[in-house]
């Protein structure tokens with residue numbers, strides 16, 4: 280219904296302009312009448328806008344919408360009637376202007392009432408889709424349909440040769456359509472959407488205040504609520520970027536050496552981008568945090584404005600314009616969706632009134648200012664060998680506006696980020712793939728988390744024990760643990776995944792079992808120990824899943840990474856010691872133990888080769904966090920290297936400042952770790 284009404288509005292906007300200009304035969308008067316009527320249609324936003332929101336919050340929204348629509352039906356419907364009753368062209372245009380002005384003025388009361396009512400009708404999860412639908416129909420489909428419909432009507436009548444009576448000319452019909460669409464909306468809202476009516480206790484209480492108090496309260500609410508303030512400013516920023524491009528488009532097209540058609544092409548491409556962004560954006564980013572997406576889109580729109588400033592070919596400019604539109608559209612969608620969800624019902628009307636008026640003002644101002652500035656500036660052609668570029672005031676303006684926009688975008692991203700610490704690009708890529716990254720679980724981590732990784736028989740347990748003994752010898756709080764099987768639940772999971780006699784789990788089930796063991800292990804053993812400041816030494820952790828289930832079983836490594844990150848709440852080790860050994864050597868050590876092999880140890884040589892190289896790749900990707908050791912070397916030498924690396928890391932941790940610490944000196948004047956490190960005459964500086 281709203282789509283139909285929006286169609287009526289757009290067709291009405293065009294028709295009123297055409298209707299006014301058709302009253303004159305002189306082309307200058309026609310132009311003035313067309314432009315003047317359209318300007319009048321936009322002007323009321325500036326005049327009545329600020330108090331329109333108060334109406335939406337103060338009075339029953341259903342009645343407000345119905346009364347406004349009935350009035351619009353009467354005013355818009357009266358416009359084509361004036362000449363029918365013998366009105367002169369001057370009177371007709373005057374009345375068209377007055378009726379349009381009144382109609383548009385009261386529309387400003389209708390819009391916030393509608394915007395404020397919608398979130399009460401649908402669930403939070405449906406808000407974005409509903410917004411998408413509204414924005415695409417209002418700004419994408421219906422204006423195009425209106426323009427096409429009107430021209431088809433006019434052309435159809437001209438070609439048919441039928442002479443229609445004065446009251447049934449295409450423009451008149453369009454105006455009746457505009458009026459009737461309003462009557463239809465009034466009837467639907469009154470009879471069909473009764474839920475919009477009534478007022479919450481909060482709104483009833485607020486209505487006791489004076490209108491001016493309510494008006495001020497609305498502004499104060501925006502000012503003191505950081506999220507709402509950030510959203511409102513961000514939305515304005517995105518529209519300012521779009522406005523600057525539109526305002527500068529004509530001279531910009533000339534600077535590209537392209538003609539008048541390029542201007543229309545750029546203009547149209549921005550709107551195409553807007554529609555694409557609003558229509559497809561949510562489908563692409565899926566569950567990405569909307570707060571993050573909002574800031575990212577402002578940066579995208581502004582960055583694209585800068586790109587336009589540098590583009591030297593029309594094809595580049597079109598890509599830039601498409602991205603400006605897409606960024607602005609997606610920012611607007613994310614912003615309004617967040618506003619719908621975050622703003623209380625009692626002030627929603629006022630906040631949305633500020634947004635809708637602000638957006639119009641910013642757009643108008645940006646277009647006008649940009650037009651003015653590019654008009655004032657001059658241009659110089661620079662030859663760069665094969666290509667020559669126009670360095671004009673237009674381009675400088677685009678670069679400056681883009682840079683300011685990026686600054687605003689980064690600011691709003693920082694202010695609203697709800698996933699602090701989660702890398703932006705990885706989060707975006709993960710979301711596009713359907714697995715957004717989770718923010719790390721918050722906890723005060725004072726201990727140190729050390730993990731030993733490697734293939735079968737690499738010597739992990741041996742090194743874990745050597746390190747733990749050295750630390751314990753100095754009465755440090757040390758927790759030795761392993762995966763899978765460190766907890767009671769984990770022990771049962773270990774039996775399920777490793778027992779060669781039990782049914783073999785499918786690769787995905789195996790990955791989930793390891794993840795389940797890890798989730799429980801981290802929650803019940805690792806985190807509590809790290810919280811109290813202990814040194815936690817684990818025999819295997821996340822990398823084992825990446826290597827065995829990812830590379831070994833050839834499951835997608837990113838999916839395993841996401842699963843593990845979810846299971847651990849993002850907990851990463853401080854140090855991973857990778858004991859690298861040829862699988863043949865490691866498996867030889869395992870079989871030499873003479874206790875048989877488990878299900879994974881029995882896997883093929885190729886499987887274990889893949890596992891080995893996956894471990895090495897992981898270490899190469901993050902060398903600061905890893906210590907890679909050749910596990911074919913004697914166990915004591917390896918322990919010495921681990922000790923040397925660790926002693927550097929323990930400095931400054933609570934463990935070190937404990938009354939008895941790894942650094943408390945023995946009779947020889949050295950701590951146990953230092954003594955271990957001295958086995959190989961190693962210094963204490965961290966190595967990778």
Ligand SMILES: Nc1ncnc2c1ncn2[C@@H]1O[C@H](COP(=O)(O)OP(=O)(O)OP(=O)(O)O)[C@@H](O)[C@H]1O
Pocket residue numbers: 733734735736737738739740741742868869872910911912913914917
């Ligand atoms: N550096 C080393 N050089 C030679 N043998 C070693 C070395 N380190 C450990 N070993 C021996 O290799 C065997 C396997 O060692 P360990 O149990 O520590 O390996 P692991 O990596 O924990 O094995 P798994 O993968 O089965 O858990 C043991 O018998 C151990 O004594």
Ligand SMILES: Cc1cn([C@H]2C[C@H](O)[C@@H](COP(=O)(O)O)O2)c(=O)[nH]c1=O
Pocket residue numbers: 735762763777793819820821823824825827828879880
């Ligand atoms: C944590 C983890 C382990 N595995 C495999 C690796 C080994 O074959 C066994 C664990 O036995 P260990 O000899 O006691 O180290 O499980 C795995 O495939 N995925 C994992 O996440």
